[in-house]
Amino acid sequence: MKLVVCSDPLSRWWRAQLSPDVIAPVVWRWVWLAVVALSLGAAMWTPAEAATSEAPRASTQPVSEEERRTMGEALQRASDASIGVLVRVVDGSASAETLGAIRKGSGVVIGEDGVVLTIGYLILEAEQIDLVLDDGRIVPARPLAYDVATGFGLVQSLVPLPLRPVPLGDSAAISADETLMFVSGGQGGAVSPARLLARGQFAGYWEYLIEGALFTAPARPDHSGAGLYNRHGELVGIGSLVLNDTRASLRQPGAWLRPDGAPGGRLPGNLFVPINLFKPIVDELRQRGRSQASERAWLGLSCAESDGRLTVLRVSRDSPAERAGVRQGDRILRIDGAGVDDLPGFYRHIWQGGQAERDVQIEVNRSGEVVRLMLHTVDRQMTLKRATGI
Structure with missing residues (x-):
């Protein structure tokens, strides 16, 4: 049974819709899903309202009973399809240093053949994968795809x-x-409403760049691989990150969708990888294990961008950057002679031409001294450890 997570104002408003005699004879999860469906016919709280005691305002366009029933069934199906994902990685995996050797998250059943969509970093260098159903049953699975370009991962249930x-x-x-509706899976899974704050470009410090990323609130910690659903129970995103401040992570301020998104205090939230990035490559992932776009150059750098400057935060072990002598704290000035001042521009230059292996020259400022380094890029996927027999 999934729990329900919500802000206090919204929780009070939800409970006010149900009398004790209605709640008593009904299984709680079904009640909460029905209330979520009911809330889709009303205006949900804004982040500003969530910080106060104000309840959501009533919608000017009420939802019919038939529409509520249909939405409730769709959301129940969506909730059921969100399951837990448990992963143990291959011994000695480099990713264990940052992501852990044991990982826990969620996934969403998207195929009649037991294919589950999740976030890729959960299954990166996986040795063992188990799927956890709501009733506690554990089902073995195997990795089917890991897509560097989008961040998606696919696993295949073995039963x-x-x-x-x-x-x-x-x-x-x-x-x-x-x-x-935000749904995480497994026995500790939970359901909560969410609001889209913005949709736009996102650049991750780990050589990652996507368009159309979904920024939502309120923030949930159980985001990894969680499903984001619309009112029809359709999957629209897969959970990737929790953000301390969604405004700071959004690259195009003009993409902000909420009137309460005006400049102000810090606003925590979640980042979802949009499902529209998955639909064009689903067959490719099933057949090849990754998309063509994932066959690209990799340096092994984690960089932070601030005030038009790129600073190296971390150098991956046994990476092209480490072999070339790049150090933590280096400030990147140029790549192949071209100046760089933001992550998207840096990444696009690395990936241009579509070659996974090529030579690039990076110019860095190291404690006031300009240092030029030659790197030979590699295909990221070829550096990953795999389970025996895969």
């Missing part, structure tokens, strides 16, 4: 799953006033 797959929605069609 039939007693769950229906969910349909894929349109992540570009979500409106600012649409209430979404």
Whole structure:
């Protein structure tokens, strides 16, 4: 049974919709899903309201009973399809240093054949993968795909799953006033409403760049691989990160969708990888284990961008950057003679030409001294450890 997570104002408003005689004879999870569906017919709280005692305002366009029933069924199906993912990685894996040797997250059943979509870093260098159903049953699975370019991961259940797959929605069609449903899986899984704050470009410090990323609130810690659903129970995003401040992470301020998104205090939230990045490559991932776009150059650098400067935060073990002598604290000035002042521009230069292996020259400022370093890039996927027999 999944728990329900919500802010105090919203929780009080939800409970006010149900009298004790209605709650008593009904299984709690079904009640909460019905209330989530009911809340889709009302305006949800804004982050500003969530910090006060104000309840959500009533919608001017009420939802019919038939629409509520249909939405409730769709959301129940979506909730059921969100399951837990437990991973143990291969001994000696480099990713264990940053992501841990034992990982826990969620995934969403998207295929009748037991294929589960999750976030890729959960299954990176996996030795053993188990899927955890809501009733506690544990089902073995194997890695099917890991896509560097988008961040998605696919796993294949090794036994039939007693769950229906969910349909894929349109992540570009979500409106600012649409209430979404955030669902994590497994026995500790939970359901909560969410609101889209912004949709735009996101650049991660680990050589990662996507378009159309979904920024949501309120923040949930159980984000890894969690499903984000629209009011029709369609999957629109897969959870990737929790953000201390969604405004600082959004690269295009003009992409902010909420009127309460004006400059102000810090606003925590979550980042979801949009499902529209998955739909064009689903067949490729199933057949090849990754997309063509993932066959690209990798340096092994984690960089921070601040005030037009790129600073090296970390150098991956046994990476091209480490072999070339790049150090933590180096400030990147140029790549192949071209000046760089932001992560997207830096990444695009590295990936240009579509070659995984090539030579690049990086110029850095190291304690006031300009140092030029030659790196030979590699295919990231070729550096990853794999389970025996895979």
